[in-house]
Amino acid sequence: MNKCFSLMKFLLIALLWPMIASAQDATNDPIIVGANIGNVPWEFQDTTGAFVGFEVDLVKEIAKRLNREIEILNVPFNGLFAAVQSGRIDMAISSIAITETRLSTVSFTQPYYDSDQSLTVRVGSGITSLNDLAGKIVAADTGATGDIWATENQQKYGFEEIRRYEGLAPAMLDLEIGRIAGYISDIPALQYYTKDKPHLQVAERIKTGGKYSLMLGKNSPLAIEANAIVTILKEEGFINALHEKWFGAPAEASTSTVLVVGMPAANDNLILDFVDTFLNKQVFLDTYPMLIMGLITTIQLGALSIITGLVLGLILALTRLYGLKPLQYTAKIYIDVFRSIPLLVLLIIIFYALPFVGLSLSPFYAAATALTIVSGAYTAEIFRAGIEAIPKGQFEASEALGLNYRHMMGDVILPQAIKIVIPPLTNNCINVIKDTALASVVAMPDLLKQATQAQAVAANPTPLIVAAVIYLMFLLPLVLWVSRLEVKFKVGDK
Amino acid sequence: MSTLIKLENISKHYGSFQALTDINLEVEEGEVICVIGPSGSGKSTMIRCINLLEQYDDNGTITVDDIVVQKGKNLREVRAEVGMVFQNFNLFPHLTILKNIMLAPMRTKGLSAADAKIKALELLNKVGIAEQADKYPAQLSGGQQQRVAIARALAMEPKALLFDEPTSALDPEMVGEVLDVIQGLANYGVTMIVVTHEMGFARKVADRVIFMDSGKIIEQGEPNDIFDSPKEIRTQNFLKAVLTH
Numbered sequence: 042m043n044k045c046f047s048l049m050k051f052l053l054i055a056l057l058w059p060m061i062a063s064a065q066d067a068t069n070d071p072i073i074v075g076a077n078i079g080n081v082p083w084e085f086q087d088t089t090g091a092f093v094g095f096e097v098d099l100v101k102e103i104a105k106r107l108n109r110e111i112e113i114l115n116v117p118f119n120g121l122f123a124a125v126q127s128g129r130i131d132m133a134i135s136s137i138a139i140t141e142t143r144l145s146t147v148s149f150t151q152p153y154y155d156s157d158q159s160l161t162v163r164v165g166s167g168i169t170s171l172n173d174l175a176g177k178i179v180a181a182d183t184g185a186t187g188d189i190w191a192t193e194n195q196q197k198y199g200f201e202e203i204r205r206y207e208g209l210a211p212a213m214l215d216l217e218i219g220r221i222a223g224y225i226s227d228i229p230a231l232q233y234y235t236k237d238k239p240h241l242q243v244a245e246r247i248k249t250g251g252k253y254s255l256m257l258g259k260n261s262p263l264a265i266e267a268n269a270i271v272t273i274l275k276e277e278g279f280i281n282a283l284h285e286k287w288f289g290a291p292a293e294a295s296t297s298t299v300l301v302v303g304m305p306a307a308n309d310n311l312i313l314d315f316v317d318t319f320l321n322k323q324v325f326l327d328t329y330p331m332l333i334m335g336l337i338t339t340i341q342l343g344a345l346s347i348i349t350g351l352v353l354g355l356i357l358a359l360t361r362l363y364g365l366k367p368l369q370y371t372a373k374i375y376i377d378v379f380r381s382i383p384l385l386v387l388l389i390i391i392f393y394a395l396p397f398v399g400l401s402l403s404p405f406y407a408a409a410t411a412l413t414i415v416s417g418a419y420t421a422e423i424f425r426a427g428i429e430a431i432p433k434g435q436f437e438a439s440e441a442l443g444l445n446y447r448h449m450m451g452d453v454i455l456p457q458a459i460k461i462v463i464p465p466l467t468n469n470c471i472n473v474i475k476d477t478a479l480a481s482v483v484a485m486p487d488l489l490k491q492a493t494q495a496q497a498v499a500a501n502p503t504p505l506i507v508a509a510v511i512y513l514m515f516l517l518p519l520v521l522w523v524s525r526l527e528v529k530f531k532v533g534d535k
Numbered sequence: 536m537s538t539l540i541k542l543e544n545i546s547k548h549y550g551s552f553q554a555l556t557d558i559n560l561e562v563e564e565g566e567v568i569c570v571i572g573p574s575g576s577g578k579s580t581m582i583r584c585i586n587l588l589e590q591y592d593d594n595g596t597i598t599v600d601d602i603v604v605q606k607g608k609n610l611r612e613v614r615a616e617v618g619m620v621f622q623n624f625n626l627f628p629h630l631t632i633l634k635n636i637m638l639a640p641m642r643t644k645g646l647s648a649a650d651a652k653i654k655a656l657e658l659l660n661k662v663g664i665a666e667q668a669d670k671y672p673a674q675l676s677g678g679q680q681q682r683v684a685i686a687r688a689l690a691m692e693p694k695a696l697l698f699d700e701p702t703s704a705l706d707p708e709m710v711g712e713v714l715d716v717i718q719g720l721a722n723y724g725v726t727m728i729v730v731t732h733e734m735g736f737a738r739k740v741a742d743r744v745i746f747m748d749s750g751k752i753i754e755q756g757e758p759n760d761i762f763d764s765p766k767e768i769r770t771q772n773f774l775k776a777v778l779t780h
Binding site: 432434457 | 588611612617619623625629638639687688691
């Protein structure tokens with residue numbers, strides 16, 4: 042394991058050296074702020090599409106006081122950590138709580154909001170507190186405080202499963218459908234969100250004592266400047282005014298929305314050079330088991346989808362070539378349509394729209410269905426090309442010998458076609474396995490999902506890099522095998 | 536002797552192009568017919584109609600052993616009775632020589648693998664290449680491949696064999712070995728229709744020679760009559776062209 046780890050470290054540095062060498066900062070450029078847009082009432086889009094919210098107002102004011110322009114980018118919550126660490130954004134907002142772990146890899150300004158977590162449920166679902174959730178599926182945002190809390194308390198409350206979403210909207214959709222029993226997330230956002238939705242309610246406050254703050258790169262000079270402005274804004278009552286604007290009432294005087302407090306001290310347990318950021322050994326050892334579990338899910342999903350896709354593809358190809366005319370057209374339309382639809386769109390339709398017609402698939406089977414449908418269409422074209430590449434004489438000789446259709450295909454045509462289609466089929470398999478990563482949007486714990494979660498919890502991108510290496514170790518041999526086959530079949534017999 | 540294959544008013548159109556015009560032909564059991572004529576004269580098309588690799592026009596009828604050759608459940612019965620040997624051999628490249636021959640009897644006649652193998656080896660012996668049984672087609676010469684193709688057709692124990700220019704794709708030095716095998720079959724009493732450009736072979740082996748041009752049978756008769764004293768101008772011109780160079 043150690044040897045393998047050192048090798049990975051070396052490769053990473055070698056690969057990324059040009060990037061490190063050219064890193065630079067320019068103080069006259071706009072401040073780039075990353076925000077998980079949709080996180081009401083902190084940062085979301087109003088009806089004109091403009092970014093608004095408590096934290097949006099706050100960072101705009103800070104930029105103004107620093108005489109800097111500001112640019113806000115929409116970044117998913119769990120992407121914010123890698124984004125500040127790599128310097129791709131200068132600052133992150135999204136009701137991010139200060140934690141000891143996060144402080145070892147990023148800097149925070151002083152907090153400006155005291156929060157807790159909360160349990161949100163459907164009214165009339167019979168669930169009114171955490172104690173009702175034994176054996177039920179609960180949801181949280183990947184790697185967020187709610188996720189961390191739910192993971193730590195899974196045993197205590199007996200949650201059957203924790204599903205991890207990329208933000209409020211998809212989780213709420215599944216809560217309304219009834220796929221999940223409860224959603225654990227920041228209380229202010231959920232109070233704001235459920236305000237005008239009588240069928241949803243915040244059932245219980247979960248005392249986690251999170252303090253929201255602006256997150257910046259480790260030891261970023263901007264952190265100190267921003268922290269000083271936050272002090273001024275608190276003294277001027279500006280931040281409390283924001284509280285009143287967005288929550289309808291001023292904050293209590295004892296909270297960090299009002300009180301000036303010190304900047305949280307960096308946790309210097311780790312020396313953060315480049316390698317420790319992107320390939321941190323401790324993070325690696327802590328998250329390795331999670332990634333292996335993700336890999337198993339990825340392999341299961343990939344294998345199932347590949348096999349069902351092959352069967353479907355063969356049926357479609359034969360129908361398209363030899364079926365009755367109307368069936369031929371149907372097969373052609375199927376193949377053309379599903380090669381044109383982006384897999385992600387199909388996946389979202391299957392997962393979120395089908396429950397409205399009474400078909401509610403689990404994330405695993407929703408993903409397997411979408412992958413099968415699309416893989417079947419591609420496989421059908423591969424098979425068709427393979428069959429059409431068989432010389433006409435082979436069909437004629439089979440017919441002249443009196444073989445029936447089944448024997449002609451099974452004994453003569455397909456065995457020859459398989460050889461032709463193995464390289465493109467293997468390529469398709471590689472694509473299917475890579476596409477399993479899209480399943481993370483329907484809260485399926487595949488390798489990528491596990492890596493993003495681990496990354497957000499540890500506030501360190503190491504798990505993503507490790508996941509990339511796992512994908513590579515897994516798929517590279519297949520890629521090389523295909524190249525060899527292609528060469529072999531080209532030189533070999535016709 | 537009774538009629539085995541009968542073509543009545545057979546025409547064939549490819550769109551507006553007429554490949555065959557009113558062909559009438561009766562083939563007796565045990566008869567060996569050689570079909571000669573210029574390229575594009577419809578020779579191959581005619582024999583491909585007999586096992587329905589080509590669909591002939593509606594107004595004619597072909598019967599084999601009194602079964603009408605048409606799409607439907609009788610078609611495979613007809614095809615089992617009429618074997619075909621192609622210009623390009625069309626052996627199955629993914630199967631060994633032995634399996635090429637064993638496949639159809641096992642699949643269509645329900646022969647056991649053991650019986651099919653005994654039969655296949657016997658036929659390979661007959662065409663003189665038993666020692667190649669476990670090789671793949673690509674490892675054999677063209678002449679050897681064509682002899683395998685003949686053995687493959689014979690394995691179905693057909694009543695008639697159709698040969699579609701069986702030596703046209705062969706190097707000249709291999710033509711003889713294939714013609715020898717076909718002649719052996721002729722002596723053995725197998726009914727055959729052979730489309731060929733080998734005039735010497737036709738003269739030697741055929742009971743009847745048919746000369747075709749432009750999709751029509753122009754002239755037919757015993758080999759000596761056709762080759763030595765053709766009546767039709769077109770036959771005379773064709774033979775002059777192919778025999779004198």
